[in-house]
């Protein structure tokens with residue numbers, strides 16, 4: 273499955289504007305193969321969330337087209353029961369703002385909502401829900417309503433509710449934001465395991481160290497909402513000029529005694545430079 | 552820790568094919584209706600906040616516009632003839648055109664409300680049963696006039712000239728007041744209106760209530776829309792009508808609670824940034840020549856309409 277060549281998702285010249293006025297994406301072309309793992313990076317407001325929502329079939333391109341398994345995803349095609357079922361079952365989306373995502377009375381209902389729809393039987397559904405809660409350490413929140421949780425807890429519940437459906441494609445919008453370091457590093461391990469298991473993983477993030485850890489392919493969105501580069505993690509992360517241009521890192525001028533030197537700041541580069549500094 | 556990952560997650564996903572289910576989705580009317588309403592409200596808000604386009608009225612100081620609105624609504628209520636009302640309507644229409652507003656969008660609402668609250672409500676008074684006068688359009692003839700209690704039902708029932716005049720007047724007044732209000736609303740961002748009201752000595756507590764209501768309605772419609780999106784991302788099959796109804800019913804209370812919490816957070820954020828129960832705004836920009844000129848022009852036109 274991992275080496276299937278036909279593309280799973282394809283975006284052709286996709287553009288999107290909010291309220292017909294605020295530009296969010298312009299002329300984006302992207303292909304995703306089964307088993308790929310792609311990080312969409314870009315500064316705040318560059319259109320990462322919008323792109324992921326289009327790939328999740330929640331918004332439809334204003335111009336351009338989006339295909340899933342060769343079928344165009346549109347308001348019309350998603351009204352077809354067979355395609356809807358296939359698409360929603362295969363594609364899971366974790367919202368950036370988990371507050372938005374949670375809509376069931378309690379955490380347990382939330383996690384069980386997806387599996388129950390899949391008609392895999394209530395027993396199996398509950399088993400999945402418990403396993404996922406155990407994995408993310410949220411069993412004790414089981415009976416709480418979602419609006420009585422902290423930000424990080426909400427994020428975990430949101431991730432759990434999507435994982436319980438076991439989708440083939442996972443779209444994660446800023447997955448590590450607002451999580452404590454331990455959960456963050458667990459999440460990275462989980463993502464690596466899912467990639468290993470052949471899942472297609474697409475994340476939107478501006479955390480370059482996450483990109484580095486996952487070693488995924490990277491698609492860079494510029495501040496004027498265009499895809500300016502698609503490449504391997506190491507190629508993109510070492511392209512300082514590009515990262516500076518799209519405002520993902522910034523130059524900082526320090527004064528060290530007499531000498532003034534320029535220093536480029538970013539998670540990734542900072543991480544890399546540490547051993548050199550010590551020397 | 553990887554061993555804690557449940558096996559079902561690492562298993563290949565359930566294969567799916569388009570042929571699993573057949574037919575077209577029916578989207579439950581209730582859910583769709585509520586979402587449509589919410590997005591109309593949000594769209595309206597967006598339009599409103601965008602109202603800083605460069606038409607004629609958009610450039611005018613909000614204080615001038617609010618006074619203009621009050622003055623003209625007064626004139627509209629004082630006028631007793633259809634013709635002057637028509638002149639005022641033409642005047643407002645020209646202002647709307649100058650401000651480059653979408654005539655279709657505004658008049659769709661104005662005419663709908665004018666029809667509901669002007670025409671339909673006033674219609675019964677067109678009959679000679681209610682307003683006495685010359686019958687111009689007879690509708691029914693009774694064998695003899697009836698009298699009971701204080702009512703007198705004449706033998707010939709029909710629409711009277713005075714009645715028509717009354718209905719036309721009320722409809723015109725409603726239409727004029729609405730076109731005036733929409734003209735102001737669509738050319739002035741909400742915060743400008745609140746500021747202008749503050750300058751015009753409207754009590755602060757009242758302004759806080761309006762501001763929070765405005766925020767609340769916005770958050771409410773946004774929460775509804777978000778929830779619709781979130782549900783859509785996890786809807787795999789068609790819900791039965793019962794399931795759909797239960798969902799909507801169960802969620803209404805939830806939405807209100809969630810929105811209230813959010814609104815409280817917004818209020819806390821306002822307090823956190825030094826908000827007390829008096830509203831302070833940075834000063835209005837100075838009235839420019841254009842503002843004074845327009846104010847004088849509008850005032851003189853108002854006087855003119857008063858005396859024709």
Ligand SMILES: Nc1ncnc2c1ncn2[C@@H]1O[C@H](COP(=O)(O)OP(=O)(O)O)[C@@H](O)[C@H]1O
Nearest residue numbers: 290294295296315316317318319320321322323
């Ligand atoms: N609901 C919305 N209404 C209006 N504009 C929006 C909305 N959501 C996002 N935008 C705008 O669209 C652009 C892209 O946003 P988004 O996709 O959220 O960026 P990112 O996730 O990369 O931060 C931004 O300029 C943002 O201001």
Ligand SMILES: [Mg+2]
Nearest residue numbers: 320321368445
């Ligand atoms: Mg985002």
